[in-house]
Amino acid sequence: MALMERSEWYDVARDTEWTPRYVTWEELFPPELSGGEGLPDDVWRTYDEPYKISYREYVDVQRQKDAGAYSVQAALERADIYNNADPAWISILKEHYGAVALVEYGAALQEARFARWCKAPGLRNMAVFGMLDEMRHGQIQLYFPHEYVKKDRQFEWSHASMFSNNWVSLGARHFFDDMLMTRDMVSTSFCANFSFETGFTNLQFIGLSGDAANSGDYTFSKLIQSIQTDEARHAQLGTPLLQMMIENGQRDKAQKEIDISFWRSYRLFTILSGIPMDYYVPLEARHTSFKEFMEEWIVTQFMRELEDLGLSKPWYWDIFMRDISEHHHGQQLGTYSWRPTLWWNPAAGVSPEERDWLEEKYPGWNDTFGKVWDVMIDNFVNGRTEKTVPGTLPMICNLSQLPIVGTPSQTLRDTSVVYKGRRYHFASEVDKWIFEDNPERYRYQKNLVDRFLGGDIEPADLGGVLEYMGLGSIGPSGDDAHGYSWVESYRKQLADAG
Amino acid sequence: MSATSSVSRPVGPILQSGDVAEAVADAAKVDNPDSNVEVRDHGAYVRVEVDGGECVLRRATIEEELGRPFKMSELEIIMSSFTGRIDTGNDEIRFYR
Numbered sequence: 001m002a003l004m005e006r007s008e009w010y011d012v013a014r015d016t017e018w019t020p021r022y023v024t025w026e027e028l029f030p031p032e033l034s035g036g037e038g039l040p041d042d043v044w045r046t047y048d049e050p051y052k053i054s055y056r057e058y059v060d061v062q063r064q065k066d067a068g069a070y071s072v073q074a075a076l077e078r079a080d081i082y083n084n085a086d087p088a089w090i091s092i093l094k095e096h097y098g099a100v101a102l103v104e105y106g107a108a109l110q111e112a113r114f115a116r117w118c119k120a121p122g123l124r125n126m127a128v129f130g131m132l133d134e135m136r137h138g139q140i141q142l143y144f145p146h147e148y149v150k151k152d153r154q155f156e157w158s159h160a161s162m163f164s165n166n167w168v169s170l171g172a173r174h175f176f177d178d179m180l181m182t183r184d185m186v187s188t189s190f191c192a193n194f195s196f197e198t199g200f201t202n203l204q205f206i207g208l209s210g211d212a213a214n215s216g217d218y219t220f221s222k223l224i225q226s227i228q229t230d231e232a233r234h235a236q237l238g239t240p241l242l243q244m245m246i247e248n249g250q251r252d253k254a255q256k257e258i259d260i261s262f263w264r265s266y267r268l269f270t271i272l273s274g275i276p277m278d279y280y281v282p283l284e285a286r287h288t289s290f291k292e293f294m295e296e297w298i299v300t301q302f303m304r305e306l307e308d309l310g311l312s313k314p315w316y317w318d319i320f321m322r323d324i325s326e327h328h329h330g331q332q333l334g335t336y337s338w339r340p341t342l343w344w345n346p347a348a349g350v351s352p353e354e355r356d357w358l359e360e361k362y363p364g365w366n367d368t369f370g371k372v373w374d375v376m377i378d379n380f381v382n383g384r385t386e387k388t389v390p391g392t393l394p395m396i397c398n399l400s401q402l403p404i405v406g407t408p409s410q411t412l413r414d415t416s417v418v419y420k421g422r423r424y425h426f427a428s429e430v431d432k433w434i435f436e437d438n439p440e441r442y443r444y445q446k447n448l449v450d451r452f453l454g455g456d457i458e459p460a461d462l463g464g465v466l467e468y469m470g471l472g473s474i475g476p477s478g479d480d481a482h483g484y485s486w487v488e489s490y491r492k493q494l495a496d497a498g
Numbered sequence: 499m500s501a502t503s504s505v506s507r508p509v510g511p512i513l514q515s516g517d518v519a520e521a522v523a524d525a526a527k528v529d530n531p532d533s534n535v536e537v538r539d540h541g542a543y544v545r546v547e548v549d550g551g552e553c554v555l556r557r558a559t560i561e562e563e564l565g566r567p568f569k570m571s572e573l574e575i576i577m578s579s580f581t582g583r584i585d586t587g588n589d590e591i592r593f594y595r
Binding site for chain 2: 005006007050051052053057060061064065068202205206209210212213214221222225228229231232233236239287288301304305308
């Protein structure tokens with residue numbers, strides 16, 4: 001018997017809506033969970049998901065995606081990427097899996113919450129597929145790094161990082177709790193599906209896949225693009241909701257939520273994507289800078305989607321456009337300096353050839369960030385390695401939970417506000433704006449410095465901090481990815497000059 | 499490799515490189531004869547961009563280019579992203595603004 005076309009039965013099959021008789025509509029969909037206050041009751045049935053798929057199609061397609069990714073992994077296991085790739089590439093894998101794998105299960109919960117609480121029946125149906133997508137992402141990104149655990153204990157972090165108090169985990173958890181786990185369904189969809197998935201995950205999961213292929217890691221390249229094919233589908237959940245808000249006079253509310261989630265996503269990705277793309281990817285495989293990826297995926301593609309919907313660029317657009325040439329360079333300086341606090345081995349990425357590349361991609365780099373590296377290099381060359389690791393903690397933002405950085409002598413400054421008798425510090429004007437928009441939401445979170453000063457971390461020194469962060473117990477602390485071999489060319493320069 | 503496109507109001511799929519991506523890119527040219535179609539190879543992924551705010555992809559055309567049967571839902575296996583809005587059918591997918 002021939003199957004009916006999906007379009008002939010889809011609208012009937014996906015509509016699991018009914019009229020509740022034992023509870024009220026508000027009890028079934030409480031406003032604090034379901035959101036959408038002020039929207040007419042009959043609007044939810046009109047929600048029409050643009051990317052349609054049946055369960056039969058879903059299972060068929062997902063099976064093929066998994067078969068593709070796992071077969072590449074199995075076929076290339078003997079290529080022994082771990083021993084044959086540049087050590088900095090291995091650091092990218094460690095950072096990625098530790099920052100991403102467990103978070104995917106959080107995203108599965110987020111999609112499950114849509115499936116229960118969202119008032120739009122079409123969205124509830126598609127969110128079930130989204131939930132299954134995210135479970136796949138959690139499983140596959142725990143399975144792939146597992147083969148490396150026996151070779152290198154830093155890969156333990158793939159599973160452990162989000163259960164630890166490592167500073168990167170504190171930042172990531174704060175972000176995901178804010179964006180995915182603690183908002184009503186409409187707001188969550190804007191933050192997660194629209195800003196995060198339609199926008200930023202493309203950077204890491206497609207942009208970085210090109211770098212992976214160039215570096216010879218076809219397993220990782222295939223894996224992350226396979227994941228992003230799921231994202232491309234379920235990221236579409238938010239768009240009809242945005243349209244509904246705009247058509248019902250709530251454009252400004254939607255715009256504000258995009259402005260908040262866009263900035264928060266962007267700053268997280270400066271560490272997840274920005275640092276690896278510009279400093280860790282081996283130079284011969286590095287064709288596109290973080291800024292260029294940002295221009296391709298965010299400044300061009302995402303902004304077009306935003307403006308098509310009738311929304312505007314965020315109010316801080318000028319700050320943002322300047323920031324994409326600056327911020328991640330500061331984070332690289334910070335993370336490399338505090339390398340014992342990382343669960344991966346950072347590459348410095350500042351050999352003479354790499355500095356030429358940075359100067360070409362970011363004119364002026366040598367005169368700003370380069371000068372700080374000059375001091376560090378001078379210390380390395382003259383055997384003062386202890387001076388290259390700070391003995392204290394950096395300033396940490398009370399919103400992003402990430403270190404406060406900037407361009408030396410230009411934009412490095414503390415932005416702070418006093419609220420109910422306490423001073424809060426921020427990594428930018430935008431972080432401060434997000435905090436001040438809803439201080440009661442954010443004020444109670446203790447950042448790493450608050451915990452240190454508040455006596456949560458004992459002993460109150462760098463050793464105590466490392467122990468608090470799980471370094472040395474979950475896996476060894478980070479150290480230079482190349483064992484400082486890149487310093488040799490500078491040592492030779494010095495000898496030749498002397 | 500420039501980040502900005504020379505086509506105006508581009509829409510279309512972003513695909514993992516390979517046989518299917520090539521067939522889809524060729525199909526895009528056949529199915530959108532009046533539009534400028536730009537195929538940009540980024541190594542691991544290919545951007546297919548059709549100008550004028552609409553890109554139609556027909557199953558029959560992809561099958562012809564591929565030389566084998568193809569289910570429209572299979573496109574998702576290699577479609578890591580897309581630009582524009584999407585309208586998904588059994589025999590046709592449309593990207594539009």
